[in-house]
Amino acid sequence: xxxxxxxxxxxxxLRLPIVQGPFGGGLSAVDLAVAVSExxxxxxxxVHHLDxxxxxxxxxxxxxxxxxxxxxxxxIPFRGSDELSADTATFDxxxxxxxxxxxxxxxxxxxPPERYAPAYAEQIDAVLDARPAVFSFVYGIPSAEVLARxxxxxxxxxxxxxxxxxxxxxxxxxxxxxxxxxxxxxxHRVSFLRDAEQVLTGGLALVPQVADAxxxxxxxxxxxxxxxxxxxxLTLGAQAVQIGTGFLACRExxxxxxxxxxxxxxxxxxxxxxxxxxxxxxxxxxxxxxxEIGAGPLAPYPxxxxxxxxxxxxxxxxxxxxxxxxxxxxxxxxxxxxxxxxIPAAAGYxxxxxxxxxxxxxxxxxx
Amino acid sequence: xxxxxxxxxxxxxLRLPIVQGPFGGGLSAVDLAVAVSExxxxxxxxVHHLDxxxxxxxxxxxxxxxxxxxxxxxxIPFRGSDELSADTATFDxxxxxxxxxxxxxxxxxxxPPERYAPAYAEQIDAVLDARPAVFSFVYGIPSAEVLARxxxxxxxxxxxxxxxxxxxxxxxxxxxxxxxxxxxxxxHRVSFLRDAEQVLTGGLALVPQVADAxxxxxxxxxxxxxxxxxxxxLTLGAQAVQIGTGFLACRExxxxxxxxxxxxxxxxxxxxxxxxxxxxxxxxxxxxxxxEIGAGPLAPYPxxxxxxxxxxxxxxxxxxxxxxxxxxxxxxxxxxxxxxxxIPAAAGYxxxxxxxxxxxxxxxxxx
Numbered sequence: 001x002x003x004x005x006x007x008x009x010x011x012x013x014l015r016l017p018i019v020q021g022p023f024g025g026g027l028s029a030v031d032l033a034v035a036v037s038e039x040x041x042x043x044x045x046x047v048h049h050l051d052x053x054x055x056x057x058x059x060x061x062x063x064x065x066x067x068x069x070x071x072x073x074x075x076i077p078f079r080g081s082d083e084l085s086a087d088t089a090t091f092d093x094x095x096x097x098x099x100x101x102x103x104x105x106x107x108x109x110x111x112p113p114e115r116y117a118p119a120y121a122e123q124i125d126a127v128l129d130a131r132p133a134v135f136s137f138v139y140g141i142p143s144a145e146v147l148a149r150x151x152x153x154x155x156x157x158x159x160x161x162x163x164x165x166x167x168x169x170x171x172x173x174x175x176x177x178x179x180x181x182x183x184x185x186x187x188h189r190v191s192f193l194r195d196a197e198q199v200l201t202g203g204l205a206l207v208p209q210v211a212d213a214x215x216x217x218x219x220x221x222x223x224x225x226x227x228x229x230x231x232x233x234l235t236l237g238a239q240a241v242q243i244g245t246g247f248l249a250c251r252e253x254x255x256x257x258x259x260x261x262x263x264x265x266x267x268x269x270x271x272x273x274x275x276x277x278x279x280x281x282x283x284x285x286x287x288x289x290x291x292e293i294g295a296g297p298l299a300p301y302p303x304x305x306x307x308x309x310x311x312x313x314x315x316x317x318x319x320x321x322x323x324x325x326x327x328x329x330x331x332x333x334x335x336x337x338x339x340x341x342x343i344p345a346a347a348g349y350x351x352x353x354x355x356x357x358x359x360x361x362x363x364x365x366x367x
Numbered sequence: 368x369x370x371x372x373x374x375x376x377x378x379x380x381l382r383l384p385i386v387q388g389p390f391g392g393g394l395s396a397v398d399l400a401v402a403v404s405e406x407x408x409x410x411x412x413x414v415h416h417l418d419x420x421x422x423x424x425x426x427x428x429x430x431x432x433x434x435x436x437x438x439x440x441x442x443i444p445f446r447g448s449d450e451l452s453a454d455t456a457t458f459d460x461x462x463x464x465x466x467x468x469x470x471x472x473x474x475x476x477x478x479p480p481e482r483y484a485p486a487y488a489e490q491i492d493a494v495l496d497a498r499p500a501v502f503s504f505v506y507g508i509p510s511a512e513v514l515a516r517x518x519x520x521x522x523x524x525x526x527x528x529x530x531x532x533x534x535x536x537x538x539x540x541x542x543x544x545x546x547x548x549x550x551x552x553x554x555h556r557v558s559f560l561r562d563a564e565q566v567l568t569g570g571l572a573l574v575p576q577v578a579d580a581x582x583x584x585x586x587x588x589x590x591x592x593x594x595x596x597x598x599x600x601l602t603l604g605a606q607a608v609q610i611g612t613g614f615l616a617c618r619e620x621x622x623x624x625x626x627x628x629x630x631x632x633x634x635x636x637x638x639x640x641x642x643x644x645x646x647x648x649x650x651x652x653x654x655x656x657x658x659e660i661g662a663g664p665l666a667p668y669p670x671x672x673x674x675x676x677x678x679x680x681x682x683x684x685x686x687x688x689x690x691x692x693x694x695x696x697x698x699x700x701x702x703x704x705x706x707x708x709x710i711p712a713a714a715g716y717x718x719x720x721x722x723x724x725x726x727x728x729x730x731x732x733x734x
Contacts, residue, residue, distance in 0.1 A: 001730070001731060001732060002731075002732065002733070002734045003731045003732065003733070003734065004734055163636075164636070164700070182569055182571060183550070183567075183569055184568070184569040184571055184572045198637075198639075200550075200567075201551070201697050202549055202550055202551040202569030202570055202571065202589070202590050202697060203569055203570075203571040203590075204549060204551055204569065204570040204571055204589065204590030204591060204596055204599060204600070204698070205551045205589075205590035205592075205596075205696070205697035205698040205701070206697075208593065208595045208596065208698075208701055209698075209700050209701060212701070222569070222571065222572075223569050223570075223571030223572035224571060225572075226575065228575045228602060228603050228604055229571055229572075229575065229603070231602045231731070232571060232599035232600075232602045232603045233571070233599075234731055235595060235598045235599045235602055235727050235728075235730070235731065236595050236596070236599045237595060269530075269531070270565075272565070329572070330568050330569060330572035330573070331571070331572040331575075331576075333531070333576050334572070334575055334576060334579070354734075358733040358734055359733075360602050361602075361731055361732050361733045362732075362733045363368070363602070364368060364369075364370045364598070364601055364602065364728055365368060365369065365370065365728050365729075366369070366370070366725040366726075366728045366729045367369045367370065367371055367721075367725055
């Protein structure tokens with residue numbers, strides 16, 4: 001049977017079992033989501049950093065340019081993150097370890113904001129109004145009411161699990177499909193039942209365990225950047241793959257060129273996990289900010305992310321890759337092996353993935 | 368092409384591209400190596416804890432029972448480990464964190480030994496004399512003289528890499544094949560160019576990178592316990608797999624039943640990496656010894672292993688799984704999914720792997 005046809009692709013009407021990873025914090029881009037959806041995969045946009053109006057605007061912009069299915073992604077509030085506030089003394093203590101970087105970049109010290117992240121209730125209303133083909137989420141499970149509304153609106157829900165237990169929790173709540181996220185993945189570790197550091201399972205071991213644990217389509221994420229990885233993930237029991245770093249490196253993504261070139265160069269060979277940028281564990285290229293800030297003390301999520309976010313525009317403008325978050329998965333070195341160093345376009349990257357996956361499946365057969 | 372035929376299996380005359388992981392410290396067994404080699408795979412025996420006479424005895428015992436190829440495995444000396452010694456004050460400082468466990472188990476406190484591990488020069492002579500079909504090694508690269516002797520004796524050399532750089536170093540030295548060891552693997556992390564904690568790459572990302580880095584057969588290790596994993600590893604570019612935990616759980620292995628039952632039960636869902644048992648990073652089922660000793664201070668390798676080894680016989684005799692090393696990879700939960708809880712025999716496990724791999728390759732094909 002052709003590897004492109006699975007229950008997951010049939011249900012969504014996709015030509016390819018390839019989901020674009022839904023980057024947050026402005027790294028997603030309408031151009032990229034449109035290119036992936038038009039190319040036969042599932043284009044995605046991470047909207048956790050946007051308020052309701054921002055989410056509606058993004059959904060309209062994608063819909064204006066493609067009639068194909070697309071995916072909006074949110075972060076579920078986690079351990080009180082949606083209500084986090086701090087008095088001035090606490091805020092100053094959170095800011096203290098970062099003061100040197102504000103000075104170095106010439107950025108004025110911030111004062112406490114009204115909120116450290118957009119209100120979740122407003123975000124979820126906007127996502128439901130936008131009615132994407134797929135609503136994906138990380139760090140937990142939406143309420144029963146939200147999941148019921150998704151069913152009424154024919155929105156396919158896609159939760160994220162880093163353990164079989166998290167997958168079972170998602171299935172028990174009635175979520176439609178599960179992303180099994182191996183520790184190879186770039187960006188945030190999306191664990192919600194145990195601390196992320198305690199459940200760092202590689203995809204080879206995780207994907208079949210999740211496939212055994214739940215009677216739902218499984219999407220494999222983490223460590224996949226070429227067709228060999230796609231074929232391997234489907235062989236392990238996944239019905240689709242989610243590729244993050246590979247699409248982040250494409251020219252249509254919302255990241256900056258310094259980050260993109262790092263993904264395609266030798267720096268990408270050395271990634272690590274850190275809470276330095278957001279207060280939650282995430283994988284990126286090791287740099288000075290990780291080394292100097294990672295050991296803590298750190299503000300809690302989402303305050304640490306808000307604080308380091310105040311540095312970001314200046315770090316980017318000054319091309320200071322030593323102080324930026326350079327999210328990157330462990331498979332990034334597979335992107336540049338042609339040695340061309342050229343920045344790919346999403347359509348070309350999809351074509352490469354399809355050809356490689358065909359070849360991988362043609363190479364072996366049963367005895 | 369049948370998945371069982373690769374350059375690696377052809378060169379060694381194996382019927383199956385399956386290598387048994389070479390457990391050290393007494394966990395290997397002649398019965399297991401013979402059963403795997405007779406079953407068409409490559410049986411292995413880890414001899415790093417044995418002196419020359421012990422190695423010769425093991426090789427003779429295996430050879431007496433099978434004419435098929437088998438593999439002996441050694442640990443290469445690492446950062447002075449072969450010459451480690453200590454004065455009484457240093458030894459007492461190393462012993463201090465463990466004194467409570469000696470008391471608890473009723474074991475007399477040890478005095479400093481002549482050596483903390485057998486002499487490597489004696490071990491390597493015995494391995495060359497034994498002339499196994501395969502000599503595999505971890506933690507580095509044997510000398511040019513040893514590798515030249517292996518070529519003269521028609522011994523295939525098999526080194527271990529946790530990064531593409533380590534694979535390139537092995538290839539440059541003239542090693543014949545490379546085990547790409549993903550972070551999912553149970554037991555010791557075999558990194559030798561960087562600290563093991565810094566290079567924890569999952570197999571999905573590592574195996575294709577190593578296959579791209581060297582023009583040698585690659586054996587995938589870590590996170591593989593069923594036929595889906597075998598099919599995935601071959602799809603990623605490996606020519607064989609090395610399975611540790613799955614064979615350790617077989618009745619022929621040299622481990623004790625408490626460990627074996629832990630591998631087949633729910634405890635195996637929670638593994639972690641620790642230096643507590645040997646002074647070098649290794650993956651096992653989380654237990655009290657890891658929690659209480661892992662944070663250090665620790666004696667250097669191999670002294671920490673010698674010290675914790677003094678506790679082992681008593682811990683096993685008293686079935687104290689809270690104090691034993693329960694080496695275990697992240698794929699262990701795939702072993703028990705039949706729910707039978709029965710301890711498999713190696714021959715039956717091999718048959719299951721073959722049938723599952725056939726099914727995995729039959730499920731998908733090119734477009």
